[in-house]
Amino acid sequence: MSTQRGLLIVLSGPSGVGKGTVRSAIFEDSNCDYVYSVSATTRQRRPGETDGVDYFFISKEGFEDLISQEALLEYAEYVGNYYGTPLASIEESLSQGKDVFLEIEVQGARKVRERMPEGIFIFLAPPSLNELESRLTDRGTDSKEVIARRMNKAKEEIELMSHYDYVVVNDQIHTAVNEINAIIKSEHLRVERVMNSIQADINAYFEKEANQS
Ligand code: 5GP
Numbered sequence: 540m541s542t543q544r545g546l547l548i549v550l551s552g553p554s555g556v557g558k559g560t561v562r563s564a565i566f567e568d569s570n571c572d573y574v575y576s577v578s579a580t581t582r583q584r585r586p587g588e589t590d591g592v593d594y595f596f597i598s599k600e601g602f603e604d605l606i607s608q609e610a611l612l613e614y615a616e617y618v619g620n621y622y623g624t625p626l627a628s629i630e631e632s633l634s635q636g637k638d639v640f641l642e643i644e645v646q647g648a649r650k651v652r653e654r655m656p657e658g659i660f661i662f663l664a665p666p667s668l669n670e671l672e673s674r675l676t677d678r679g680t681d682s683k684e685v686i687a688r689r690m691n692k693a694k695e696e697i698e699l700m701s702h703y704d705y706v707v708v709n710d711q712i713h714t715a716v717n718e719i720n721a722i723i724k725s726e727h728l729r730v731e732r733v734m735n736s737i738q739a740d741i742n743a744y745f746e747k748e749a750n751q752s
Contacts, residue, residue, distance in 0.1 A: 542636040543736070546726055547629070547655055548573065549641045550719065551648035552663035553693040555675040557709045561663060562642040564716045573640040573723075574632045579605060582620035595625070613643070613650035622647065638723065645696045652702060659726050661719060662703040666710040668693070 552558055565571055579595040581602050590596050597605075602621045605611050614623030624641055632639045641651065652660060665671035671693055675686045700706060705722050709715045726732075 542634075543732065545574075545633045545635070545637040545639060546723065547633060547639050547641070547651075547658035548719075548723060549643065549648050549651050549658050549660045550663060551643055551645050551660070551703075552709075553665065553671065553696040554644065554689055555671055555678070555693065556663050556665050557674070557712070557715075558642050558663050561709060561712060561715050561719070562640070564712050565640070565719060568716075573638045574628075576624055576629055576639050576641045578622055578624055578643070579611070579614075580620055580622045582622075612654060613647045615644055615646040615650075617644050617646075624651070645699055649699070649702065659705070659722065660703040661705045661707055661722060662700045663715065664697065664700065664706050664708050665693075666708055 550558055550562060562575075565573070566575055577591065577593070577595060579597050579602060581597060581599050582594075584590065584594075584596045588594065588596075599621065602614075602623065605623065605625070606614060610626055611623040612626045612629060614621055616622075622643070624643065624647065629639050641648075643651070648660060651658060665674070668690065672686065672690055675681060675689055681689065707715050707718045707722075
């Protein structure tokens with residue numbers, strides 16, 4: 540029987556909603572068997588980050604080469620840096636039947652939706668805008684002005700929610716993780732995904748019966 544193609548799972552949502560934290564929690568679980576799509580970026584490596592694990596940290600020129608070679612599924616410029624999803628490793632994993640997990644910002648998710656509409660698009664939403672503002676303030680990395688700009692941007696980004704298949708509210712991390720895993724599990728049980736293997740079983744049974752009679 541041929542291998543069932545893996546699922547492409549895209550987790551996105553506004554800046555500051557906790558996409559990275561939720562994604563790390565998903566991958567910390569030893570039962571997690573999704574393949575994380577490591578992005579390429581031109582931003583500086585932060586302490587504790589590993590090249591090839593958290594990101595492929597590359598130069599602007601290197602990134603522009605990837606763009607011209609059409610080696611990226613999507614890319615976006617975000618706060619002055621490029622971020623992009625390498626295409627080749629995704630295709631390889633999907634064709635091996637592995638589920639591939641992308642955690643990207645909303646412009647990128649939009650482009651993936653255009654190119655791979657069969658993906659599963661999950662929007663991570665903040666419990667409230669007040670909570671989002673507190674999270675951005677608690678990060679301590681942005682001025683009041685920048686936070687105000689990010690809040691306006693978040694409003695626009697939240698309005699893009701209708702382009703997604705599912706919404707998960709990131710109130711408690713473990714609840715968000717469980718909900719995302721439940722979504723992926725049910726997507727595997729869709730009739731169109733399961734039907735082929737059941738049909739193959741039926742065919743094999745009746746072929747055997749016919750050969751025996
Ligand atoms: P950070 O610099 O905090 O690691 O990531 C900044 C933003 O870039 C986050 O919203 C993250 O989801 C997003 N991001 C990470 N990788 C990619 C990618 O390959 N493509 C796009 N479009 N966004 C990405």
